Amino acid sequence: MPKEKGRTLVAQNKRARHDYHIDATYEAGIVLTGTEVKSLRAGRASLMEGFALVKDGEVWLQNVHIPQYTQGTWTNHAPRRPRKLLLHSDEIAKLIGKTQEAGRTLVPLSLYFSDGKAKVEIALARGKRTHDKRRDIAEREAKRDIERALRRRR
Structure with a gap:
């Protein structure tokens, strides 16, 4: 059986x-059960309400929804169970210090398979205020209008 290569995005x-505001990103392995892996390979997961926290020197992914595997029997998993993330100890030490600062949190950005292994990209982030979001939208629209005008001139 050939080895799986590359990166396959799941969610x-x-x-x-x-x-x-994304300050830093980290790639972490994730501890999963067999039915969770099968469900992810089917492309089913949701990171929308997910977050990560550091507890007892370990990083845990909370509230990420991986639906039950349809062919799973009594071995099926709970869809929103806490899942342990695998990071190097120096990365965990940095995250402990950074997350204790006011307004910082860990949010999952993407869930994917990298060379056959399930990985999650988490970000150290600060929440945006409403006016920041509006400014970002205005900048994006202005850039889009400029590009549109340049295309018409050609």
């Missing part, structure tokens, strides 16, 4: 980049 949290 993405597009709302996170809208709601948060």
Whole structure:
């Protein structure tokens, strides 16, 4: 059986980049059960309400919805159970210090398979205020209008 290569995206949290200023990103392994892996390979997951927290020197992914595997029997998993993230100890030490600062949180950005192993990209982030979100939208629309005008001139 050939080894799986490359990166296969399963789920993405597009709302996170809208709601948060991203300071740093980390790639973490994730501890899953067999039926969770099967469900992810079917492309089913939601990161919308997910977050991560550091507890007892470990990082845990909370509230991420991986639906039950349809062919799973009594071995099926709970859809929103806490899942342990696998990071290096120096990365965890940095996250402990950074998340204790006011207004900082850990949010999942994407869930994917990298060379056959399930990974999650988490971000150290600060929440945006409403006026920041409006300014970002205005900048994006202005850039889009400029590009549109340049295309017409050609």
